[in-house]
Amino acid sequence: MIVDDYKRALDKALDTMYTGEDRLSEAVRYALTGGKRLRGVLALISGRDVKSACAVEMVHAFSLIHDDLPCMDNDDFRRGKPSCHKQYGEALALLAGDLLLAEALGIEPGLAVSAGEIIYGQSLDMEFEKAETVTEKELLDMYSLKTASLFQAACAASETPGKRTQEMFYGHNFGMAFQITDDLLDYKTEKVGKKTLPLIIGEEAARAKAAEYVNKAARTAEKLENGKLLKELAQELIDRSK
Amino acid sequence: MIVDDYKRALDKALDTMYTGEDRLSEAVRYALTGGKRLRGVLALISGRDVKSACAVEMVHAFSLIHDDLPCMDNDDFRRGKPSCHKQYGEALALLAGDLLLAEALGIEPGLAVSAGEIIYGQSLDMEFEKAETVTEKELLDMYSLKTASLFQAACAASETPGKRTQEMFYGHNFGMAFQITDDLLDYKTEKVGKKTLPLIIGEEAARAKAAEYVNKAARTAEKLENGKLLKELAQELIDRSK
Numbered sequence: 001m002i003v004d005d006y007k008r009a010l011d012k013a014l015d016t017m018y019t020g021e022d023r024l025s026e027a028v029r030y031a032l033t034g035g036k037r038l039r040g041v042l043a044l045i046s047g048r049d050v051k052s053a054c055a056v057e058m059v060h061a062f063s064l065i066h067d068d069l070p071c072m073d074n075d076d077f078r079r080g081k082p083s084c085h086k087q088y089g090e091a092l093a094l095l096a097g098d099l100l101l102a103e104a105l106g107i108e109p110g111l112a113v114s115a116g117e118i119i120y121g122q123s124l125d126m127e128f129e130k131a132e133t134v135t136e137k138e139l140l141d142m143y144s145l146k147t148a149s150l151f152q153a154a155c156a157a158s159e160t161p162g163k164r165t166q167e168m169f170y171g172h173n174f175g176m177a178f179q180i181t182d183d184l185l186d187y188k189t190e191k192v193g194k195k196t197l198p199l200i201i202g203e204e205a206a207r208a209k210a211a212e213y214v215n216k217a218a219r220t221a222e223k224l225e226n227g228k229l230l231k232e233l234a235q236e237l238i239d240r241s242k
Numbered sequence: 243m244i245v246d247d248y249k250r251a252l253d254k255a256l257d258t259m260y261t262g263e264d265r266l267s268e269a270v271r272y273a274l275t276g277g278k279r280l281r282g283v284l285a286l287i288s289g290r291d292v293k294s295a296c297a298v299e300m301v302h303a304f305s306l307i308h309d310d311l312p313c314m315d316n317d318d319f320r321r322g323k324p325s326c327h328k329q330y331g332e333a334l335a336l337l338a339g340d341l342l343l344a345e346a347l348g349i350e351p352g353l354a355v356s357a358g359e360i361i362y363g364q365s366l367d368m369e370f371e372k373a374e375t376v377t378e379k380e381l382l383d384m385y386s387l388k389t390a391s392l393f394q395a396a397c398a399a400s401e402t403p404g405k406r407t408q409e410m411f412y413g414h415n416f417g418m419a420f421q422i423t424d425d426l427l428d429y430k431t432e433k434v435g436k437k438t439l440p441l442i443i444g445e446e447a448a449r450a451k452a453a454e455y456v457n458k459a460a461r462t463a464e465k466l467e468n469g470k471l472l473k474e475l476a477q478e479l480i481d482r483s484k
Contacts, residue, residue: 062340066336071331071336091368092365094336095308095361098304098343099362101343102358103354105344106347106351106354106358112344112348115344119266119341120266123266123334
């Protein structure tokens with residue numbers, strides 16, 4: 001299947017990118033290994049080259065490393081293994097994230113806007129944890145920044161303005177659906193204070209919302225190149241939350 | 243004096259860049275306030291526009307915020323006030339640094355190489371702290387990455403290759419002299435384990451080394467536009483260490 005081929009191409013490129021024997025390269029290599037490569041695969045399907053799709057995955061890896069740090073979400077595990085700071089210490093993990101961000105934007109400067117949105121979205125997410133109540137709109141706006149933004153940027157591969165807008169619309173809706181289905185997977189075990197859509201509007205309403213975003217993405221996909229594949233990928237998200 | 247004018251132009255641009263009322267914008271604004279703006283001033287003198295020189299200062303501010311964090315150098319004070327994480331907490335400080343890096347590279351993607359070098363240099367600096375011995379060569383190589391790299395990038399404003407090389411040579415030597423004179427200012431009060439040039443080769447030899455770099459920078463300055471000013475700025479570094 002073509003998605004697996006795309007994933008393999010990304011794995012190969014990313015796994016052999018940081019070959020240095022120093023500890024920082026080792027930490028970056030560790031953080032880049034594993035994961036579904038969903039953003040990178042979407043980037044490739046949308047027409048980006050491997051290097052550009054790698055930059056998307058590098059921005060994603062940066063955000064995971066920093067989000068996992070003790071002062072942030074304090075997650076000990078990531079991609080089925082100890083998170084970067086558990087394996088290499090906080091200092092090296094912090095620097096590994098910094099390096100991935102810097103080098104990703106060196107490859108693909110157009111990702112800087114999305115990187116800024118991810119960072120701002122993470123600051124809102126942490127603010128919401130301390131807030132007593134958060135509205136559905138506030139939460140979805142945060143999801144748009146923290147999660148959907150990079151999917152949107154990944155898909156925005158075309159240089160033709162009209163087509164690019166369609167790609168962005170697909171990516172945005174895909175990303176929103178992705179975040180909500182992610183919420184549905186583990187919202188019952190989220191840490192105290194963490195705000196998620198199912199927590200705020202209930203599980204069934206959240207499931208309906210995810211389906212709404214999937215449908216928007218699927219309808220947009222029809223107009224795009226590789227539309228059939230993009231449509232399938234969006235529709236598969238629904239199964240994810242079951 | 244023209245240097246003061248340049249500094250004022252940078253202060254004005256940087257101080258009014260992040261106007262958001264959210265906590266993240268506040269933390270970024272806080273971290274961007276103060277400082278000598280030496281890198282930005284050199285960038286302006288070398289011919290960069292204000293926006294590009296601001297990007298240089300933003301990369302510098304990013305590195306200061308992250309270097310000051312408890313897991314790194316753990317510095318409570320910066321630019322005569324509490325460091326960013328002392329004022330806003332570690333999470334916001336981390337994100338403020340991330341945002342500055344992302345947005346700086348969005349403005350000036352060419353700074354990505356230098357940003358990577360700064361990050362790698364910081365990882366070496368921390369490694370050296372734990373090392374029993376570090377050679378002069380190893381230390382100077384680390385200074386080249388951690389400090390001189392951004393001065394070099396700041397000065398590399400020309401699009402004419404030959405001229406650009408001269409600018410980079412000036413910036414590199416200026417940056418090396420800057421780091422050593424910085425060492426000389428406070429090496430006696432550095433934390434245990436921290437490796438600095440005066441510690442390794444002695445105060446007098448370090449002073450001579452700084453003068454050597456200053457002379458190289460000053461001689462190169464003569465060939466550049468605004469050479470008189472660049473020469474003066476390099477020579478002023480010597481007084482800094484007294």
